Amino acid sequence: MAEIRVERLHRSFGEFVAVGDLSFNIGDGEFVFFLGPSGCGKTTTLRMIAGLLMPTSGRIELGGRNVTFLKPRHRNVGMVFQSNVLYHHLSVYENLAYPLKVRGWSATEIRRKVQDVAALLQITDTLHRGTESLSGGQAQRVAIGRMLVRDADVFLMDEPISHLDAKLRAHMRAELRHLQKELGRTTVFVSHDQLEAMSMADRIAVMNDGALQQFAPPQEVFDRPANVFVAGFVGEPQMNILDVDIREGVAHAPGFRCDLPPGWLARNGIAPGAYRLGVRPEHVEIAEAPGHLAARLEVTEPMGAENLLTFSLAGQDFKLRQPTGLCDRFRPGDMVPLLPRPDHLYLFDRVSGCTLAQAAFTDRSRT
Amino acid sequence: MPRDLTRIASPDKPETERNWWVHVILLAVCVIAMLPVVWMVMTAFMPRDVAKAVPPQWLFPPTLDAFRMLIFEQGMLGFLKNSLIVSVSSTLLSVTIGMFCAYALARFEFAGKEDVSFWILTNRMMPAVAVILPMFLIFKTLNLLDTYVGLILLYTAMQLPFVVWMLKGYFEDIPRQLEEIALVDGDTWFGAFRRVVLPLMTPAITATAIFVLILSWNEYAFALFLSGSATKTLPPAVVIFAVNAEVSWDVLGAACLIITAPIMIFVIAVQKQFIRGLSMGMVR
Numbered sequence: 001m002a003e004i005r006v007e008r009l010h011r012s013f014g015e016f017v018a019v020g021d022l023s024f025n026i027g028d029g030e031f032v033f034f035l036g037p038s039g040c041g042k043t044t045t046l047r048m049i050a051g052l053l054m055p056t057s058g059r060i061e062l063g064g065r066n067v068t069f070l071k072p073r074h075r076n077v078g079m080v081f082q083s084n085v086l087y088h089h090l091s092v093y094e095n096l097a098y099p100l101k102v103r104g105w106s107a108t109e110i111r112r113k114v115q116d117v118a119a120l121l122q123i124t125d126t127l128h129r130g131t132e133s134l135s136g137g138q139a140q141r142v143a144i145g146r147m148l149v150r151d152a153d154v155f156l157m158d159e160p161i162s163h164l165d166a167k168l169r170a171h172m173r174a175e176l177r178h179l180q181k182e183l184g185r186t187t188v189f190v191s192h193d194q195l196e197a198m199s200m201a202d203r204i205a206v207m208n209d210g211a212l213q214q215f216a217p218p219q220e221v222f223d224r225p226a227n228v229f230v231a232g233f234v235g236e237p238q239m240n241i242l243d244v245d246i247r248e249g250v251a252h253a254p255g256f257r258c259d260l261p262p263g264w265l266a267r268n269g270i271a272p273g274a275y276r277l278g279v280r281p282e283h284v285e286i287a288e289a290p291g292h293l294a295a296r297l298e299v300t301e302p303m304g305a306e307n308l309l310t311f312s313l314a315g316q317d318f319k320l321r322q323p324t325g326l327c328d329r330f331r332p333g334d335m336v337p338l339l340p341r342p343d344h345l346y347l348f349d350r351v352s353g354c355t356l357a358q359a360a361f362t363d364r365s366r367t
Numbered sequence: 368m369p370r371d372l373t374r375i376a377s378p379d380k381p382e383t384e385r386n387w388w389v390h391v392i393l394l395a396v397c398v399i400a401m402l403p404v405v406w407m408v409m410t411a412f413m414p415r416d417v418a419k420a421v422p423p424q425w426l427f428p429p430t431l432d433a434f435r436m437l438i439f440e441q442g443m444l445g446f447l448k449n450s451l452i453v454s455v456s457s458t459l460l461s462v463t464i465g466m467f468c469a470y471a472l473a474r475f476e477f478a479g480k481e482d483v484s485f486w487i488l489t490n491r492m493m494p495a496v497a498v499i500l501p502m503f504l505i506f507k508t509l510n511l512l513d514t515y516v517g518l519i520l521l522y523t524a525m526q527l528p529f530v531v532w533m534l535k536g537y538f539e540d541i542p543r544q545l546e547e548i549a550l551v552d553g554d555t556w557f558g559a560f561r562r563v564v565l566p567l568m569t570p571a572i573t574a575t576a577i578f579v580l581i582l583s584w585n586e587y588a589f590a591l592f593l594s595g596s597a598t599k600t601l602p603p604a605v606v607i608f609a610v611n612a613e614v615s616w617d618v619l620g621a622a623c624l625i626i627t628a629p630i631m632i633f634v635i636a637v638q639k640q641f642i643r644g645l646s647m648g649m650v651r
Contacts, residue, residue, distance in 0.1 A: 052547050072550040079551040084544040089566045098562070099552040146552065156551075 078147025465530030513595030574644025
């Protein structure tokens with residue numbers, strides 16, 4: 001049982017800053033995701049918490065104890081990697097017994113503890129098999145079991161399910177979430193898959209370029225992104241973001257015109273000028289009557305219940321996602337009248353990318 | 368006019384492979400390779416006059432005279448003992464030391480890593496004759512001539528580059544993550560090495576050890592110059608009692624059999640591990 005405190009954590013490799021000045025707290029029993037693209041520093045941070053990599057500077061506390069420069073074995077954390085999850089020269093039983101053996105437990109104590117954990121994880125019948133006969137899901141269970149037998153305070157998982165096939169991954173998502181809640185261990189999960197993060201996390205730490213972009217519950221990250229990076233990274237397909245000029249309550253871009261709710265602009269103190277406008281594909285509608293915004297349809301991607309339509313607008317892709325019945329009459333090349341929903345628009349700063357105005361619907365739900 | 372390869376349609380069933388000639392070639396190669404060995408074994412059991420006969424005789428009453436002479440008059444078993452002591456000790460030493468060197472080269476980043484690796488390899492490239500004289504002088508100065516320690520040290524040094532290079536590749540194939548989870552699981556660095564890396568390396572280490580053992584067992588040039596009556600190993604020993612005024616073929620054959628038989632029996636006994644070690648990392 002432990003909370004994680006990270007203060008001003010910094011790690012550079014030569015000139016390259018992998019993690020710069022990172023601070024956050026993770027509460028006891030919380031399920032936290034580090035989400036970000038490759039090379040954003042999420043794995044580096046995780047390895048520093050595990051003790052496999054020493055920070056250049058900063059401070060890491062686990063359960064109130066300073067562990068910044070301690071070796072992994074003095075930290076009592078557990079870790080699961082994406083591949084090479086188990087010792088493949090040992091049987092399942094020996095895998096589970098390993099952490100206890102190195103701690104000098106007696107054989108009878110080890111047997112009792114391993115049996116308990118195996119029963120909890122429902123892997124008792126695999127105990128005396130070799131690891132190569134396990135399915136991907138079972139291997140992950142055994143790996144979790146290895147953290148459980150020694151009561152690791154913190155579970156660290158480095159993309160443990162991203163190499164599994166889609167169906168098993170969906171199953172493991174639900175299962176891991178359930179297990180984590182049942183066991184109540186503080187868990188840090190590294191992923192580049194935002195769907196994984198959205199569906200499992202208590203809170204998501206979105207990272208980019210070695211810095212924390214936003215640390216909030218999934219729905220808040222989705223509804224109220226802190227900046228243009230988070231807005232673009234979370235959500236599938238990603239948010240449409242256009243460079244616009246705002247004059248007299250209307251957003252202009254080449255071939256694009258969109259009325260903005262006046263109350264929303266005033267409430268957020270938006271002056272006329274250059275901004276970036278964001279709207280998610282599912283919040284763009286097909287207008288009933290031709291309005292002042294129409295775009296050429298380039299590609300249609302059927303996804304079953306919904307279709308994903310890609311338009312070319314202001315020299316870039318602009319996507320729309322709507323139920324199939326509403327949009328399957330269009331063919332590539334058609335000019336389609338579009339209407340972004342006014343209460344689902346976001347405004348970002350052109351230079352810093354910070355969110356200047358969150359979507360109007362989120363203001364309503366807050367008050 | 369270019370050939371049109373798409374004119375014909377598929378036959379009703381797959382063509383039968385007609386590759387009997389491969390077997391003929393294989394058989395021929397086997398016969399050519401085995402014949403000298405068979406002849407050597409045969410000479411070992413020939414009476415002296417048959418062994419010298421021209422043209423060679425294929426049929427003869429087998430005799431153990433040559434072996435009797437080697438073992439009871441020439442003390443062949445003493446040389447066999449010397450060979451065993453020197454090659455087994457040097458194999459154990461070079462594999463143990465080489466294992467750690469290879470692990471360091473495979474796992475850790477340090478300045479001049481590539482240079483060190485290459486330097487180790489170049490040591491192996493040096494022809495033995497180039498260093499025999501300096502070695503002789505060094506051994507003489509250090510009073511190592513005609514001692515087990517001297518030969519063992521020399522063979523260990525000779526085989527180390529080979530061990531390091533062979534094991535380095537295998538260590539690189541073992542995922543570092545396995546050691547990392549062992550560290551997180553609470554083990555020390557050495558514990559992870561011993562309990563996780565070494566068990567996975569066993570086949571590779573076995574194969575390397577077998578290789579090194581064969582090389583040391585067969586070593587001739589250094590043994591000829593640096594060993595003496597007390598420590599002479601089999602390869603130089605054969606020459607002195609088989610080649611005098613005239614070559615006694617029956618004795619030479621028997622001596623060769625005594626040298627090759629132990630190593631052959633040994634390799635046949637361990638061939639499973641040997642092949643497993645050599646193919647490790649190739650099949651996944």
